[in-house]
Amino acid sequence: MTRFPLVLLAAVAGCKPATAEPKSSAPVGSAVEESGTAVHGVRRRAQVDAPVVVDGKLMAFLRFGEVPATLAPTTSPLDGKPKARYYRLGEYLAALGVDVARVRAVHVGGNGHRFASIEGTELRREPNRFLFDFRLERTGIPRTGWWTSGLKNTFRVDEIRQLLVYVDRAVPALHAKRSCYAGADDRTCSEAIPYLEGTLEKGTRLYLDGRLVGQVKRRRIGADVAFETSQGGARYDLGKLLQKHGVAVGAAASVELTAGDDLVARATGAEVLSARVSFGLPNHQHGRIVVGLPAAFQAPHGKPEERDVDITAVSVTTAPARATTQRALVAVEDASSLASADDLLTLATAD
Incomplete structure (x- = not known):
């Protein structure tokens, strides 16, 4: 792939x-x-x-x-x-x-x-x-x-x-002149996010009805999600990963996979489980996964074929009534988020 x-x-x-x-x-x-x-x-x-x-x-x-x-x-x-x-x-x-x-x-x-x-x-x-x-x-x-x-x-x-x-926490003060959260000496701006629980991470994001429920990190996946391929390599079960984060995958109306800002695959939760969609965890990717996308989940107007694609986010919607908009699928080969830096610079300049 x-x-x-x-x-x-x-x-x-x-x-x-x-x-x-x-x-x-x-x-x-x-x-x-x-x-x-x-x-x-x-x-x-x-x-x-x-x-x-x-x-x-x-x-x-x-x-x-x-x-x-x-x-x-x-x-x-x-x-x-x-x-x-x-x-x-x-x-x-x-x-x-x-x-x-x-x-x-x-x-x-x-x-x-x-x-x-x-x-x-x-x-x-x-x-x-x-x-x-x-x-x-x-x-x-x-x-x-x-x-x-x-x-x-x-x-x-x-x-x-x-x-x-x-909402419930006291609103932190902003420096009167600098419009920032003041550092300890009141002369510098702090980078700290008030009250932040834990740290910000880079792994592929997992959403349930619009709300973040987890991010992928190798150390947190667990052996119960992994399986060995016929070639002897390690892969992971996407459906099981979502279930570990409290997602009732089988009942999900939609599972959408995004590369950058481009929607490159969509399926029902039952289809994800039936296809046993798998993903890999390349080294030095900070938890960003590559998902083996079945051709049937991809845009029909492109060149759909089973392939591994870097995925930024997996978004699950539980019921059709919750979705007021349905974004169009982008063919993997046309996704701007998979383009070269020169192509992206051209897009930005043309804006």
């Missing part, structure tokens, strides 16, 4: 001056000095995608390929082109299981660990105001799509690097 590598694209944008915000006494963790080398190293070791954290619990990663199936895109009054490419922030949080009626604040992290903030009352009062989209519409860095005039905090970020939501 042919294995298709995954190539990712990142972009950087600047920030605007900050405005003051009241302080609280909530802890933010240890400070990390923000040098260019330190930031580069931390991002390489940790997670370059935007984490969505609620009261310290990792709920999702904000990227187009992992937006819950229950969300339908909408248009923005700020966009001259009336194209439905935006999502309402409140609806997105609700799809993750967040009780929006109880949200105290949302801190939107941009570049340089600087944060814009939205009061819970503001989010509820103007649900159609707070929109976000993705730079290349169906891929790319998530971006804010709202104006900040009239808000309690008028500091604005463009690119979304972190989305931190506070």
